[in-house]
Amino acid sequence: MATPENKLAFEGGWEYSPAPESTDHIKVAKKYELFIGGDFVKPQSGKYFDTINPATEERLSRVALANGADVDKAVKAARKAYNGAWSRMKPADRGKYIYRIARIIQERAREFAAIESLDGGKPIREARDVDVPLAAAHFFYYAGWADKLEYAFPGRRVRSMGVAGQIIPWNFPLLMAAWKLAPALACGNTVVLKPAETTPLTALKLAEVIADAGLPEGVVNIVTGAGDTGAAIVSHPGVDKIAFTGSTDVGRIIQKALAGSNKKYTLELGGKAANIIFADAAIDQAVEGIVNGIFFNQGHVCCAGSRLLVQEAVAEQVIQKLKDRMETLIVGDPLDKNTDIGAINSKAQLEKIESYLDIGKQEGGEIHQSSCPVPARGYWCRPTIFTGVSQSNRVVQEEIFGPVLAIQTFRTFDEALAKANNTPYGLSGGVWTDKGAKIFKMTQSVRAGVVWANTFNKFDPTSPFGGYKESGVGREGGLHGLDAYLVLEA
Amino acid sequence: MSLAAVDTKRKLPDLDRVPRVDEVGVNERVARFQSRSIKKESKMAALRMVLSMIDLTTLEGQDTPGKVRQLCQKAMHLHDSVPGLPHVAAVCVYPTMVGVARKALEGRGIHIASVATAFPSGQAPLSVKLEDTRMAVEQGADEIDMVISRGAFLAGDYGFVFDEIAAIKEACGDAHLKVILETGELGTLDRVRRASVLAMHAGADFIKTSTGKIQPAATMQVTLVMLQAIRDYFYDTGRMVGMKPAGGISSAKLAIHYLVMLRETLGNAWLTPEWFRFGASSLANDVLMQIVKQQTGVYQSADYFSKD
Numbered sequence: 001m002a003t004p005e006n007k008l009a010f011e012g013g014w015e016y017s018p019a020p021e022s023t024d025h026i027k028v029a030k031k032y033e034l035f036i037g038g039d040f041v042k043p044q045s046g047k048y049f050d051t052i053n054p055a056t057e058e059r060l061s062r063v064a065l066a067n068g069a070d071v072d073k074a075v076k077a078a079r080k081a082y083n084g085a086w087s088r089m090k091p092a093d094r095g096k097y098i099y100r101i102a103r104i105i106q107e108r109a110r111e112f113a114a115i116e117s118l119d120g121g122k123p124i125r126e127a128r129d130v131d132v133p134l135a136a137a138h139f140f141y142y143a144g145w146a147d148k149l150e151y152a153f154p155g156r157r158v159r160s161m162g163v164a165g166q167i168i169p170w171n172f173p174l175l176m177a178a179w180k181l182a183p184a185l186a187c188g189n190t191v192v193l194k195p196a197e198t199t200p201l202t203a204l205k206l207a208e209v210i211a212d213a214g215l216p217e218g219v220v221n222i223v224t225g226a227g228d229t230g231a232a233i234v235s236h237p238g239v240d241k242i243a244f245t246g247s248t249d250v251g252r253i254i255q256k257a258l259a260g261s262n263k264k265y266t267l268e269l270g271g272k273a274a275n276i277i278f279a280d281a282a283i284d285q286a287v288e289g290i291v292n293g294i295f296f297n298q299g300h301v302c303c304a305g306s307r308l309l310v311q312e313a314v315a316e317q318v319i320q321k322l323k324d325r326m327e328t329l330i331v332g333d334p335l336d337k338n339t340d341i342g343a344i345n346s347k348a349q350l351e352k353i354e355s356y357l358d359i360g361k362q363e364g365g366e367i368h369q370s371s372c373p374v375p376a377r378g379y380w381c382r383p384t385i386f387t388g389v390s391q392s393n394r395v396v397q398e399e400i401f402g403p404v405l406a407i408q409t410f411r412t413f414d415e416a417l418a419k420a421n422n423t424p425y426g427l428s429g430g431v432w433t434d435k436g437a438k439i440f441k442m443t444q445s446v447r448a449g450v451v452w453a454n455t456f457n458k459f460d461p462t463s464p465f466g467g468y469k470e471s472g473v474g475r476e477g478g479l480h481g482l483d484a485y486l487v488l489e490a
Numbered sequence: 491m492s493l494a495a496v497d498t499k500r501k502l503p504d505l506d507r508v509p510r511v512d513e514v515g516v517n518e519r520v521a522r523f524q525s526r527s528i529k530k531e532s533k534m535a536a537l538r539m540v541l542s543m544i545d546l547t548t549l550e551g552q553d554t555p556g557k558v559r560q561l562c563q564k565a566m567h568l569h570d571s572v573p574g575l576p577h578v579a580a581v582c583v584y585p586t587m588v589g590v591a592r593k594a595l596e597g598r599g600i601h602i603a604s605v606a607t608a609f610p611s612g613q614a615p616l617s618v619k620l621e622d623t624r625m626a627v628e629q630g631a632d633e634i635d636m637v638i639s640r641g642a643f644l645a646g647d648y649g650f651v652f653d654e655i656a657a658i659k660e661a662c663g664d665a666h667l668k669v670i671l672e673t674g675e676l677g678t679l680d681r682v683r684r685a686s687v688l689a690m691h692a693g694a695d696f697i698k699t700s701t702g703k704i705q706p707a708a709t710m711q712v713t714l715v716m717l718q719a720i721r722d723y724f725y726d727t728g729r730m731v732g733m734k735p736a737g738g739i740s741s742a743k744l745a746i747h748y749l750v751m752l753r754e755t756l757g758n759a760w761l762t763p764e765w766f767r768f769g770a771s772s773l774a775n776d777v778l779m780q781i782v783k784q785q786t787g788v789y790q791s792a793d794y795f796s797k798d
Contacts, residue, residue, distance in 0.1 A: 006728035008721065013758030014535055014749070019527035125525060284718045285515025320725065328754040337527040434510045454512055 010327040011371065019337040021124045026111045028118070028201065032063045034070055034224065035207035037077035038217025044069040049226075051200055054121040055334050055343040055378040063200045066223035071192070071232035074221040078163040078190040079238055081218030087160055087188050089216075095146030098185055100213040101206075102139035105132065105178075108209070112202055116174055117334045119201040121343030121379070122297050124335050134459055135178035138477075141461035142182035145482060149187065152482050157489040160188030161264060162240035164485065165233040167254075168203075169246045170196035170345050171300040171401075177203050179476050180243050181220060182461075187485035189241070190219045192233055196246075197226040198346045231257070239263060243484065245302070248399070248425075248470050255473075266474030266484045268302065269467060270399040271427030274420035275305030275456060276410075276442065279313040281432035285454070287321045290405070293430060293456040295329060295383050298341055299403040300349070302471075303428035305456050307396060308385075308407040309416050315409045319387060326370040326383045333375070341403060344379040353381050353402035360386045360395040365406075391422055399425070413438070420446050426468025430456045449475070502652040503691050509722070511679040511715055520710045523751040533746065537781050540745045540773070541568060542576035543763045545603055545734065547771050548583060549610075549702065555590040558583055562594035564798035569778045572785070578774065579763035580633060584609070585626040592630035603668070604631035607658060610672075610701035612637035616654055623661045634658070635668040635698060635734075635769075640675045643685060651685075652692045659693035668696035668734055668767075673712040674704040682712050686719035696732035702769065707737025710744075710751060717755040730759065736769025742780040745773060 031048065033040040045067035050059045066074070086094070105112060112135075113127040122131070149158045164184045168176040173195055184191050195203035207222045223229060227250070234242055234257050244254050245268035258265055275293045277286045293305025310318050334342035344350040361367055365386040374380035384404045389396050396406045410416040420429055429448040431439055443451040449466045452458060459465070464480035466472055474484050528536055546565045548557060558581075565578045580601035583591050588604045595602060604626035608614035614622075623634055636658050642650045659667050669689040673682050689697050697716055700707035713735045720731045733752070739745055745768060752760055760766055775795040783789050 006724055008724070008757040009759055010754075010757045014539070014753060014761055015532060016526065016528060017530040017532040019529050129525070280510065282512035282515060283509040285512040285519070288515055288519055324721075324757075337525075434512075454515065 008324050010324070016330070016338045018333070020333060021114055021117070021335045021337060023114055023118070023335065026114045028061050028115065030061060032061055032200070032204045032224070034064045034066055034074070035204065035220070035222040036070070036074045037080075037221065038211065040207070043067065044073070049197065051119060051198065053118050054345055055375070057377055060119060061201065063204070063224045066194075066225040066229045066232075068232045070223055071229060071236060074192045074223050075163060075165070075233075075236050075238040077218035077221050078192050081216055082162055082190040085216040086190055086219050091147035091149065091188070094185065094188060095143045097213055097215050098139050098143035098146060098182060101209055102136045102143060104209045104212055105136040105139065109133070109136070112174055112205060114335065115205060116202050117342070120170060120173055120199045121334050121345050123339040123342040124337055125339065126297060131172055131175045134461070135175045138175075138178040138182045138461045142186040142481075146186040149482065149486065152479055153486075153488055158486045159489065161485060161487055162189060163238060164189045164191050164241045164243060165236065165239040166191055166193045166243045167230045167233060167246065168193065168195055170199040171297060171302070173199040174202040174206065176245055177206055179245075183476070183481045184243070184485045185219065187482060189485055192221045192223060192239070194223050194225065194230055194233055197224070200224045234258065241265065241485070244268065251472065266466075266476065267472045268465075268476060269427075269470060269472040270425055271302045271304065271467065271471050272307055272397065272399050272423050272425045273303055273305050273428040273430065273448065274307045274309050274423075274446070275430040276416050276420060276432065277308070277310045277314070277318060278431075278433040278435075278438065279311040280434045281314075282434060282454070283314060283318060284321065286432040287318060287325055289430060289432060289454070289456045290322055291325055291329070294405040295341055295403050296457050298344055298381070300345055300401055301457065303450060303457065305428070305430050306400065306405060308405055309410050309419055310407065311416070312409045312411055319385075319407065322385065323368060326385070327372070329370060329372065329383050331370075331372045331374055331380060331382060341383060344381050344402065347379055349401065350379040350381060353400055353404060356395055356398070356400045356402070356404060357384065360389065360393065360404075360406075363389070363393050363395070365389040365393060365395060391419060397423065413441070417442065417445050424470040427471035428452070500656050500691060500693055502649055503687055505648060505684045505687065508684050508687050511683050513679055513711070516679060516711050516714055520714060520751070523710065523754065524747050526747075526750045528746050528750065534781070534784050536746045536749050537742060537777050537784070538576055539749060539761065540742065540768065540777050542579060543767050544578040544774055545580045545582045545736070545767045545769045546578045546774065547581070547702070547736070547769055549605060553584060553587055555587065558587045558590045559594050560798040562591055564774075564796060565595065565600050566598055568774060569795060572778070572781060575781070579767055582635065582769060585622060585629065585631070588626050588629035588631045601633050602631050603633035603635055604629075605635045605637075605701075607636040609635070609637055610703040612639050613641070616657060619654070620657060620661045623658050627661070627663055627665045631665060633666045633668060634662050635670055637670045637672060637701060638685065638689065640672050643676070643681070648688055652688055655689055655692035655694065666695040667693065668698045668732070669694040670698045670701055670736075672701055672704055673699045674706045679711065679715045682715045683719050686716045687723065690719070690723045690731050694731060696734050696767070698734040698736055698769065700735075700737040700769075702737035708735035708739055708769075710747060713748065714751055714755065717752065721756055730765060732765040732767065733760070734767040734769055739768055739770050740772045740776060742773070742777040745777065
């Protein structure tokens, strides 16, 4: 193993010049209204809130704050659209509208990517290569289902639910809007969607796309605001179904609020995924998998591989390689095409992550962070790993939602499995081995909605996604994702 | 020289302990290197670096002293209308042409590399390979590019391949030894990784992808696997080993992707001609064209760049 003399050097030397994505081609208005009944309307609250760029702490725009009256108006508009054109439209025509949304997103991909990066802090490379193309792919995929729903569930008659209230998080703003809207629309529902208060801009841009696509007014309504706005949607009697993606704490509140009501719901909540590396894995590719698992999108990923379980025989080697790999990760301006890790989404989230760094240290974990410089302004967290921690440490147990990895070792298959399942969560997992039989055994035994083998954080609209235990209720994506927006009859 | 005379410090490692390679993961990593955006000053620095790392090569049956002298002239004068350009790292020729090259390049700081060991097939007895090597060194080659016995390697006779490399290393004396794995004939990235480990333990100063005579020649995928093997060997022993992808790298853009890969895999210490080379015959002119473009803002016709 390495001694100080045989240490690789990554600092200095040949550096990459800044390569910022141009923002000349994007238009961000000074102020955004609510999108209700096909029009942009002023909020009855009369209030607006700032959305800022987390990389500069500068205001990007002011966005309308929807109160209970605004939500009521949106739900009524959605109901009117549902009872009117949308639920009676030929399914193939519904599909045509959704295809149109998908194509316009593709045409405006550069604009969406840049705004997503500005508003949320994620690297332009990810917004460009992951968020926007996947969002378009979801619309394309579900557009295809619109006129084939009866084939999706053989022997059952299907009908739409009505008005869906959808509340989405700030980590993948446009993509989560696509995950929610595409199946709801394909199944013939109308929608009231609330984007997260820190990242409303791409949803409002999507409202423009929906208007351009010519959807009947009121089919999609987008209301902006924080928790109170979301609560107004959840408790509105005119809503038939709630779809929520966000924290487990808020998920609990929603589930309580819905208890006893007739509303259907799907909840996509937190996670603390185990990424399991066996000694016979392709180690260098596994190290890449660790990096993709925890540092993708600053670790603001519910299915992030935030717990690394590595077999003792290779633990030292894996950690050494990981530390060197972390030195090559570029943290900084999200709009720079070479940036690997962008800004933490908000000040509140940064404070939460930093509090976990303190907790980890106080509990005796050994912290290691990459040595990269970070900008003076904005919210930043260097890629971080904790070693010397166990299942009894809070940084192992709790979702941090940042670029912070907790590393534990194991000796046997059974020990790895036991540790992987010893969590209140069950959203995702990863297994790395050269041995096929071990992959099957592990993927069948890990209690998580998605388990990746020899890869991590791969998404496809055809694949269902969702959690066990405190990670949520229901599935999104694929055929399963239709089920969440249909009433199945005998 | 008999095999018994070989340095006994060198030991064939247990190749079963060499990490496995996952091709899908390698492809993904390579795609990430290719998505780096190298512009402005960093591009200019990279282009100059590429020029300085080229082993300008002619390896043909039709090579003559005249051809080799012309190649040497190009090596010394890449494009004199742009002042201050570096010269290439080396010229690479057959053993019979080493003397010509040495005379042409005398005192110019350009290394003379010679292929040896029954290049490109390597299908000759060890005695012939050793003689081939010694002759190239005597004629003035300070770098020897040998080929491994791929047949023996594929047959699982790792000891034979190892001993052969070790013997050639001894025959090189002070000349640097580059070991060509001919990855296009090895078939899998797992075998590329194992052959890399074997070659380094046998004494290779450089490991090199290809002869240029077999397709596929150098790819970013095999080069990444070899760089990772170099890194692991360095972690274990502290000894730096150089890397030379050869064949198929003819555009400046691709060459810059290789430098990105080198920088992010092995770090800054390897970003010099001492530790990284491009085996190429037509790369230099594309790099020169890009340098002129960076300086003037326009691409010049290929006819403005000398072809030797």
